Amino acid sequence: PRVNAKVDPTQCIGCExxxxxxxxxxxxxxxxxxxxxxxxxxxxxxxxRDCASQCPVSAIVLSE
Ligand code: F3S
Numbered sequence: 001p002r003v004n005a006k007v008d009p010t011q012c013i014g015c016e017x018x019x020x021x022x023x024x025x026x027x028x029x030x031x032x033x034x035x036x037x038x039x040x041x042x043x044x045x046x047x048x049r050d051c052a053s054q055c056p057v058s059a060i061v062l063s064e
Pocket of ligand 1: 007011012013014015016017018019032033054055056057058059060
Protein backbone atom coordinates (compact mmCIF):
# COMPACT_ATOMS: atom_id res chain seq x y z
CA PRO A 1 0.00 0.00 0.00
CA ARG A 2 1.04 3.52 -0.71
CA VAL A 3 1.05 5.85 2.24
CA ASN A 4 0.84 9.61 2.10
CA ALA A 5 1.78 11.86 4.96
CA LYS A 6 0.66 15.35 5.79
CA VAL A 7 1.52 17.70 8.57
CA ASP A 8 -1.33 19.80 9.88
CA PRO A 9 0.22 23.27 10.10
CA THR A 10 -2.39 24.38 12.62
CA GLN A 11 -1.25 21.62 15.01
CA CYS A 12 2.51 21.39 14.49
CA ILE A 13 4.52 23.14 17.20
CA GLY A 14 7.82 22.73 15.37
CA CYS A 15 9.36 20.32 17.84
CA GLU A 16 11.37 18.77 14.97
CA UNK A 17 11.01 15.26 16.34
CA UNK A 18 9.69 14.01 13.03
CA UNK A 19 12.59 15.58 11.14
CA UNK A 20 15.05 13.88 13.44
CA UNK A 21 13.31 10.51 13.24
CA UNK A 22 12.53 10.64 9.56
CA UNK A 23 14.73 13.14 7.70
CA UNK A 24 13.94 11.56 4.33
CA UNK A 25 10.26 12.37 4.73
CA UNK A 26 10.03 15.54 6.80
CA UNK A 27 11.76 18.88 6.58
CA UNK A 28 11.33 22.20 8.34
CA UNK A 29 9.94 25.27 6.67
CA UNK A 30 9.17 28.46 8.57
CA UNK A 31 9.52 26.54 11.85
CA UNK A 32 6.88 24.01 10.89
CA UNK A 33 7.36 20.52 9.62
CA UNK A 34 6.53 19.81 6.04
CA UNK A 35 6.49 16.61 4.06
CA UNK A 36 9.20 16.67 1.40
CA UNK A 37 8.10 13.62 -0.57
CA UNK A 38 4.87 12.90 -2.43
CA UNK A 39 4.66 9.27 -1.49
CA UNK A 40 6.38 7.52 1.38
CA UNK A 41 8.81 4.89 0.09
CA UNK A 42 7.81 1.43 1.35
CA UNK A 43 10.98 1.06 3.37
CA UNK A 44 10.21 4.31 5.21
CA UNK A 45 6.64 3.49 6.12
CA UNK A 46 7.43 1.96 9.50
CA UNK A 47 9.55 4.94 10.52
CA UNK A 48 6.83 7.25 9.34
CA ARG A 49 4.22 5.50 11.45
CA ASP A 50 6.54 5.93 14.41
CA CYS A 51 6.79 9.63 13.70
CA ALA A 52 3.04 9.97 13.47
CA SER A 53 2.49 8.21 16.76
CA GLN A 54 5.29 10.08 18.53
CA CYS A 55 4.49 13.59 17.42
CA PRO A 56 3.51 15.28 20.70
CA VAL A 57 0.55 17.07 19.15
CA SER A 58 -0.52 14.39 16.64
CA ALA A 59 0.04 16.77 13.77
CA ILE A 60 1.12 14.06 11.36
CA VAL A 61 -1.71 12.49 9.44
CA LEU A 62 -1.11 9.38 7.40
CA SER A 63 -3.54 8.33 4.75
CA GLU A 64 -3.55 5.08 2.87
FE1 F3S B 1 5.62 19.27 14.17
FE2 F3S B 1 5.04 16.99 15.28
FE3 F3S B 1 6.99 17.14 13.65
S1 F3S B 1 5.02 18.98 16.25
S2 F3S B 1 7.80 19.20 13.87
S3 F3S B 1 4.89 17.47 13.15
S4 F3S B 1 6.89 15.83 15.42
